[in-house]
Amino acid sequence: xxxxKRILLVEDNEEIRWLVRETLAASTLPLVVRExxxxxxxxxxxxxxxxxxxxxxxxxPDGVDGYSLCxxxxxxxxxxxxxxxMLLTARGQRSDQKKGRMMGADLYLxxxxxxxxxxxxxxxxxx
Amino acid sequence: MATTQSFSTDNLADNAPxxxxxxxxxxxxxxxxxxxxxxxxxxxxxxxxxxxxxLTESQYGFLCDIRHSPVGEVYFKMQVVSDSAWKSMARxxxxxxxxxxxxxxxxxxxxxxxxxxxxxxxxNSLSIQHLPEGHPPLNCFLGLPIFNGGELQGMVGLAxxxxxxxxxxxxxxxxxxxxxxxxxxxxxxxxxxxxxxEDLRRHxxxxxxxxxxxxxxxxQGIVLDCNRAAxxxxxxxxxxxxxxxxxxxxxxxxxxxxxxxxxxxxxxxRWSGRFSTLLGDEPHVYESTALRLHGGADEEGxxxxxxxxxxxxxxARTRLEERSLELNAILDLSPAGYVFIDVSDRVAxxxxxxxxxxxxxxxxxIGMCSATLDLALSDLCAPDLAxxxxxxxxxxxxxxxxxxxxILRRIRRCLMDASGVSRGQVLCFQDxxxxxxxxxxxxxxxxxxxHELRTPMASVFGFSELLLNRQVDADKQRQxxxxxxxxxxxxxxxxxxxxxxxxxxxxxxxxxxxxEHDLAPxxxxxxxxxxxxxxxxxxxxxxxxxxxxxxxxPEKLHLALTNVxxxxxxxxxxxxxxxxxxFHGEGSRVGQLGVMVRDYGIGMTPGQxxxxxxxxxxxxxxxKVAGTGLGLSLVKEIxxxxxxxxxxxxxxxxxTRVTLWLxxxxx
Numbered sequence: 001x002x003x004x005k006r007i008l009l010v011e012d013n014e015e016i017r018w019l020v021r022e023t024l025a026a027s028t029l030p031l032v033v034r035e036x037x038x039x040x041x042x043x044x045x046x047x048x049x050x051x052x053x054x055x056x057x058x059x060x061p062d063g064v065d066g067y068s069l070c071x072x073x074x075x076x077x078x079x080x081x082x083x084x085x086m087l088l089t090a091r092g093q094r095s096d097q098k099k100g101r102m103m104g105a106d107l108y109l110x111x112x113x114x115x116x117x118x119x120x121x122x123x124x125x126x127x
Numbered sequence: 128m129a130t131t132q133s134f135s136t137d138n139l140a141d142n143a144p145x146x147x148x149x150x151x152x153x154x155x156x157x158x159x160x161x162x163x164x165x166x167x168x169x170x171x172x173x174x175x176x177x178x179x180x181x182l183t184e185s186q187y188g189f190l191c192d193i194r195h196s197p198v199g200e201v202y203f204k205m206q207v208v209s210d211s212a213w214k215s216m217a218r219x220x221x222x223x224x225x226x227x228x229x230x231x232x233x234x235x236x237x238x239x240x241x242x243x244x245x246x247x248x249x250x251n252s253l254s255i256q257h258l259p260e261g262h263p264p265l266n267c268f269l270g271l272p273i274f275n276g277g278e279l280q281g282m283v284g285l286a287x288x289x290x291x292x293x294x295x296x297x298x299x300x301x302x303x304x305x306x307x308x309x310x311x312x313x314x315x316x317x318x319x320x321x322x323x324x325e326d327l328r329r330h331x332x333x334x335x336x337x338x339x340x341x342x343x344x345x346x347q348g349i350v351l352d353c354n355r356a357a358x359x360x361x362x363x364x365x366x367x368x369x370x371x372x373x374x375x376x377x378x379x380x381x382x383x384x385x386x387x388x389x390x391x392x393x394x395x396x397r398w399s400g401r402f403s404t405l406l407g408d409e410p411h412v413y414e415s416t417a418l419r420l421h422g423g424a425d426e427e428g429x430x431x432x433x434x435x436x437x438x439x440x441x442x443a444r445t446r447l448e449e450r451s452l453e454l455n456a457i458l459d460l461s462p463a464g465y466v467f468i469d470v471s472d473r474v475a476x477x478x479x480x481x482x483x484x485x486x487x488x489x490x491x492x493i494g495m496c497s498a499t500l501d502l503a504l505s506d507l508c509a510p511d512l513a514x515x516x517x518x519x520x521x522x523x524x525x526x527x528x529x530x531x532x533x534i535l536r537r538i539r540r541c542l543m544d545a546s547g548v549s550r551g552q553v554l555c556f557q558d559x560x561x562x563x564x565x566x567x568x569x570x571x572x573x574x575x576x577x578h579e580l581r582t583p584m585a586s587v588f589g590f591s592e593l594l595l596n597r598q599v600d601a602d603k604q605r606q607x608x609x610x611x612x613x614x615x616x617x618x619x620x621x622x623x624x625x626x627x628x629x630x631x632x633x634x635x636x637x638x639x640x641x642x643e644h645d646l647a648p649x650x651x652x653x654x655x656x657x658x659x660x661x662x663x664x665x666x667x668x669x670x671x672x673x674x675x676x677x678x679x680x681p682e683k684l685h686l687a688l689t690n691v692x693x694x695x696x697x698x699x700x701x702x703x704x705x706x707x708x709x710f711h712g713e714g715s716r717v718g719q720l721g722v723m724v725r726d727y728g729i730g731m732t733p734g735q736x737x738x739x740x741x742x743x744x745x746x747x748x749x750x751k752v753a754g755t756g757l758g759l760s761l762v763k764e765i766x767x768x769x770x771x772x773x774x775x776x777x778x779x780x781x782x783t784r785v786t787l788w789l790x791x792x793x794x
Contacts, residue, residue: 013582015610019589026597059578090581093574111581112588116596 004030005126008051010042010069011035011088012060016111020055020088023115029126039064046073050080053122056105058089058096067103074104084125088113147182151303154178158306168314172207175307179283180209182303183269183296186287192273192311193281206281245272245279251291267291271300275308280315283307340413340434343420345427348373348389360413360434362406373432377402392417392430402434411438464535464556468497470549481556486530497552524559534560575743579621579756583614617755624757627686628742628764636768639680643792646674646709646720649681653688654707659696666692669708676792677720679769684789687765690758691724691785697752699728703782712788719771719788727782739775762787 007024011017017035024033034049036042039060054073058066066087073080086107087100097108107121158174166174172190180188188209248270269292273281283304285292334341340357344350350368358365361376368376374385391398399416413434420429458465464481468474474495482488487503495503507529525535536557542550590607593599599607630638647670654666695705705726712719731739731746738744740763743756759773762785766773770790777783 015586015614016582016589018610019586019593022593023589090578090585091574092577092581111585113585115589115592 004032005053006049006051007031007033007053007055007122008042008045008049009033009035009055010037010039010060010066011055011057012037013057016057016088019115020118023119024122026119027123029123031122038062039066039069042069043072046080051083053125054083054085056085056087058087058091058100067099070100070103070105086121147299150182151178151299154182155303155306158303158310162306162310168310169207171310172307175303175310176207176209176283178303179271179285179300182300183285183292184289185209185269185285186289187263187265188283188285190283190307191281192315193279245274247271247294247297249292249294249297253286269297271297271304273304273308273311275305275312278312280308280311338435340432340436342368342373342432342434344373344430344432346389346393346419346430348385348430350376351429357434360404360411360436377404388415388417392419409438411436412441413437462558464554466492466500466554466556467551468500468554469551472497474500475551484533484535484556484558485527525556532560533558534563572742576621576625579743580618583617583621586614587611587618621755621757624755624761627761628757631761631764631768639683639768641678641680641769643676644679644681646677646722646789649679649684650688650707650709650722652681653685653692656685657689657692659693662696662701664696664701664705666705666707669706669710671709674709674720677769677789678792679789683765684769687762687787688722688724690762691787694754694758694785695724695726695728695783697754698730698746698783699726703727716788718791718793720791721786721788723784723786725782725784730779730782731777732779736775736777740773759785 009017009020011020014037017037021033021035024031034045034051036045040062043064054069056066056069060066060069066089070085070087073083073085084107085105086109087105088109088111089096089100090111092110100108109118109121154175158171158178161171161174176188176190179185189205190207191205194204248268250269251267253265253268265286267286267288269285269288271283271285272279273283334354337354338356340354340360342350342353342357350371350373353365353368357368361368363376372385377385385402388398388400396419397417399414402413402415404411404413414437415432415434417430417432420431458476458478461478461480464484465476465478466474466481467476474492474497477487477489477492485504485507487500492500492503504525504527507527508525509528521539523537525537527533527535536559538555538557539552540555541552544550590611594604594607594611650668650670654668657666692705692707699705703726705724708721708723708725710721710723711717712721729746735746739746740759741756742760745752745754745756759775763773766787766789772788774786774788775783776786
């Protein structure tokens, strides 16, 4: 498994993936970032790559959304010990946040978000 | 204390009888003169008693008359009691008892059988056991009946005469008693006359003022007299009514006839039925009863007719019937469900709408108590949604899943009559499924719209922050600015299309300038203005000549066509032709023009096709294809206002056909 802090980003919007990638590139930590454009890809990657931080878009195409991915990793502590899940979403309603917490998410970040804040949250988590 | 000279005056002892006779004569003349000058009754009685006491040297005395109660009982009415040496308690007794009269039996106990038989009673050795408490002791008693014309009128009682009493004394006093008798008699006759007059006056007043019209006739029905209400009944004064046959006054057409009534009375002595009269233009209906008041077989009888005006009651009854007919019609037709619960908390009525909503009809619910009805209703609800929280005491919401899904607002109203007494309650059930659904859709739309705005905003916000805070090389800078620009444009497009949709929703086409237009120039104008950067394809147009006019707003049709065409470009990625064909509808589409736009792009699956008109739904969600997901929603709304339709057919990988169907102008 790759050295450094492992991060998996699941986001169907290519531009946002780019934005997150650019944001994390400025980190002082040795980060290994993998990307998935949908839930199915994410599940495949999760089979071989146990991330420390999972950044999840909530609304994903093709049936597997961010909530179910979150629940998937949080319900398998043996496979994904102490995984930190950040939900990154355009759904800003209180009920959505509540659902995220129920699924075990550690953080709920609403779009539009500040890249600097995202970077700080990731760095803080690892320090 | 008596002041008149008495029998025992010593110096005139020898002349005592003469003196007494003189005293008696004097007393008689005084009383007669007082009677002539019409002294009050009570004063005359007091005078007589005083004279009698003086002449007999009695210590106590009373005078009463005999009366008959309305039920025929005989009693004494105490008229005057001597005030000599009576202890206050005894006086109290008489004063309390006297006004209401004392029973003859008690008087007999006290004074012996004196007046019962009209005999003089003399007792000079009294031993009376049952004197009222506080009554002074009595040692001798003289009871004198007062007669007039052989009729017992009253009595005088004297007690404790200085020398006792004798029959001679009683004999001697007779002339004075006779005067008393004639006074009582005269007074009694007078008061009878007054009573009769009073009775007559009262009866006349009742007769005049009673609201029933009372008519007196002879046995042939000729009016003899009538009261004021009867004058009103015929709108004629009494003098014009008297002597007229009742049959002339009462219309015989629609109700009972007087002639028939007279026959019945002749046979049975009484009759009841209905009469009607016409007052002005208004018919009045009377409930009438007639009685024969007297008159035997050989005697002329008197008939009394009592007529009660029931027109108002009849009209009220008719109004009530009409009202309940109206109410029934309203309840039958009302889309709201109604349940009436009576005073004893039982279902008395449910209307058809309630049965339609809940499947609970009259036969199942009548007589059910309200709690059972509540249970029956919650049985129809989803288990976890049985009862939504009560909004107010009068209002709550039910979500039924049987017999069909329906959301009901239940409103309770207690019925109170004017005095605040409960008369049961009404439950009203309104079907608010649609409202609730519309509310849900609205809030869903709002949250989707916010979501759609947030995504491009994330790019604009994020990349601009990177540009601000970081050293970025020139190449990347350009790319970032390109993203920011594109996403800002997308935000603007979403906002514009949202506003277009909102305007159509709000105005429902009132701001459309719909008129008859030739389709060709509109289509040519759209193609001329269509701008698809980076795409060199031209639309291949099939536009027949001589097309009929259509009723559209050219500007809005322009917008709709542009949206359809730009979808065709965007989802074919530069590949294949874009075709626009105008053609006449056939079959069920006769009378419509079809404007079909066809591409040979990625197409859609049948599943995707289901969502094609949903707001913000997009065939490609990756963000690679520019767009808002509002274009086809807008097309559909616009076509709806043109009274046209949109048809979308698609095959994945083979392309999509969108047809706008426009009704041909009929005029």
